[in-house]
Amino acid sequence: MRKTLQKLFGLCFGLLLLFILAIPGFAAQRQIIDDAKLLTNDELESLERTAARLSAELGYDFGVLTVQSTGGQTPIDYARQAYDLHGFGRGAEKNGVLLLLHMDERDWVICEKQPERLNDAVYREMEDAMLPYLQNGSYAEGFAAYMDAAVPYLNGSRELPDDDGMGAGGKLALVAAVSLLPAFIYCAMQLSKMKSAKAAVNAAGYIPQDGVRIDQRQDLFLHRTVSRRPIPQATAKSAGTHSSSSFSGGGFSGRSGKF
Amino acid sequence: MPNTATVYQCPACTGPLRFAGDSGKLECAHCGNDYEPATIQALAADKERAAVAAEEPAWATAAAGSPWSDAEAAGLRVYNCPACGAEIICERSVAATSCAYCGNPAVVPKLLSGQLRPDYVLPFRLEKDAAMQALKAHYKGKKFLPKTFTAQNHMEEIRGVYVPFWLFDCNAEAAYCYRTTRVHSAQTAREIITTTEHYRVTRGGEIAFRRIPVDGSTKMPDAHMDSIEPFDYSDLHEFSTAFLPGYEAEIYDLSAEQSAPRANERIRESVESTVAATVQGYSSCAKEYGRLQLNENEVKYALLPVWMLHTRWQGKSYLFAMNGQTGKLIGDLPVDKRRVCAYFAGIAAPLAAAATAAVLLLGGGF
């Protein structure tokens, strides 16, 4: 009896999921999913309205998903699956980006569906814009900042910055390194062949077999010193030195880090 | 110890140590450490030893070489090069033509007097042809060698020279003392606790050295002679003038005493690294002092076979030396700077072009 109930329940749930996924309009209505309960109802509604307006104007979804736990999954994997599961994205290519906050570990992930309309330099700008708010608990402002930072690049008012974060100087340096380094290594190797006379520094070659007898050995303990150093607490929150890294794969590109 | 007036310092904090009658130990009121009196005495002795400057080990050089017999001396002739000062011994029947070291053709015959007779001689095993082949091989594959250098080289002037060497034998008695530490780290929720254990480590023993060769010639650059080592001593013969025909023998101009510091240097380096290698399992190790004494030491005078070519090119002299026994050849070569630049540009330019193209194609310009 119990098993049948469970089966029935599973079937209903599956159908419900299909139903949700099959109706794009339904998914579009919910772009801010606050499972970790970080937002007030007013904040949620306001963000939802903003996201809906941007979605219509830009043909691009800004999703936000907050969870307490990812159930052991890596935040990036979780974000990738959640993007599809919750039906984020506009149009046939499901254009959009999702911000995942994983509260237990204080992870954040910006995860954009490929083909991307943003790039890593923009993800970094989004990160820089939202992180100060996330760090002091102003989540609604953080989410708004995350959207605002990307909008100029989507509506064409600004051009995408260099993806690799490398300016002309960096590229020149790269070209110089790629060309000069092998030339330098080759020449240094050839030059080293020109010198073959070197003074000997030791006499290791003149120690006969069994010529080493070191039989007086004493290791005497003297004393012990103990030093205690406090572990600096919550370094991630201090002085804006957050670390983050980019990722790409599985149909998504993005950045992740801690807040 | 307790009744001496000396104030001993705590090795941990340099505070004064006080003898505690009940424990029989020296205690530090400042940091709370206590020590066996023997430990503190050993440390005090270390300090004194470390303060004594290391002496240059002495060698029994008197036994190196022997006087020539009149009969032998009569069959030999010494030539002196007024240009570079080299002195060469050869058979009386052979007239020396030019100086093997500097090429000066006007060498002056001289009487053999005062020089020592070698103890050993290591015969040549390789002939002149082999030396010429080795030199040609040495030039091969050297991309930066000026073309004119090989063209203007006088291969036929390769000469077989017995180079004077002092062979140093000893049993080096070593006594070394180190200060070492072992560091452990543990972590609690709030702090990192680092425990450092300090040790005094001593090592003593003997390391044997057999026939370390040091050339007794100022004409021969030391680096050249060191680089054609090793020689195979199993072929070492008691000296006889019978090995001289066809070759020249240089007379040493650096005595055994003058050559000893180079042997000492090499011995000390080997002893230090060998002994230090036995100090294991520590996080850090610093030498406190090291004493080296050369027991049963002996110096012998030997002639070792070297094929050499001395050549001048654009006002600079170049010396090539080949081990007359093993064929190992060395000698620094001149570098054609224009060729270096050409090769550098030849590699860098196409790569720069390719990299620029890649940046323009993939990265959308500079």
Ligand SMILES: [Zn+2]
């Ligand atoms: Zn103390």
Ligand SMILES: [Zn+2]
């Ligand atoms: Zn000369």
